[in-house]
Amino acid sequence: MDAITTNSLSRRFGDMNAVESLDLTVQKGEIYGFLGPNGAGKSTTINMLLGFPPPSSGSGTVLGYDLEHESVAVRQSIGVLPEDFGVYGRLTARKHVRFAIETKGANDDPDDLLARVELADVADRTAGGFSTGMKQRLALAMALAGNPDLLILDELSSGLDPNGAREMRAISREVGYTSPGRTLRTRFGRSYSGFCRPS
Numbered sequence: 001m002d003a004i005t006t007n008s009l010s011r012r013f014g015d016m017n018a019v020e021s022l023d024l025t026v027q028k029g030e031i032y033g034f035l036g037p038n039g040a041g042k043s044t045t046i047n048m049l050l051g052f053p054p055p056s057s058g059s060g061t062v063l064g065y066d067l068e069h070e071s072v073a074v075r076q077s078i079g080v081l082p083e084d085f086g087v088y089g090r091l092t093a094r095k096h097v098r099f100a101i102e103t104k105g106a107n108d109d110p111d112d113l114l115a116r117v118e119l120a121d122v123a124d125r126t127a128g129g130f131s132t133g134m135k136q137r138l139a140l141a142m143a144l145a146g147n148p149d150l151l152i153l154d155e156l157s158s159g160l161d162p163n164g165a166r167e168m169r170a171i172s173r174e175v176g177y178t179s180p181g182r183t184l185r186t187r188f189g190r191s192y193s194g195f196c197r198p199s
């Protein structure tokens, strides 16, 4: 079974084609990255894979689930690091991770996941005071809940300084996921979004 397939996947917003006839196959064990300028349609593609917005036309599967009609199963099976991190200023780091674990019906130890992204020392602190890199690591810990077969990382290192970007890549390697980098199939431009599977 392929990790991701799409068949002529398209999304229009009004008159504008954000994604047009995308045929994509990501196999198990493969790392797949999108490179493209701002507005190229990377996040729209990822969002369609997660169930919203629905495609204007075309179809696809994620881990065998139909992306339009089985999006709940898709979201419970994969790990996602969203572009905006999805962290809440008033919740502690541990509560974020516990929420992710419970949402997926997993049984990880929240403190183990925080240790994997080097946030064990701040488990009881609220995320409002975290730096960008800490928020991103917290989002990665949430994505790792349930040990998913597929990780979707939207803009893994955007907003981070060179050290922070290097650190995120190193952490994603350490936690058992091959870092995006040299094996990408690239299109054009600079901005990065990608899918990443356990090595």
Ligand SMILES: Nc1ncnc2c1ncn2[C@@H]1O[C@H](COP(=O)(O)OP(=O)(O)OP(=O)(O)O)[C@@H](O)[C@H]1O
Residues within 6 Å of the ligand: 013, 018, 036, 037, 038, 039, 040, 041, 042, 043, 044, 045, 191
């Ligand atoms: N909900 C929406 N309503 C209208 N237009 C949208 C919506 N979401 C995205 N777009 C448009 O679709 C196009 C693709 O946007 P998208 O966010 O997918 O690009 P991207 O490649 O992820 O860009 P970036 O690198 O800036 O994150 C853009 O022109 C954007 O303005």
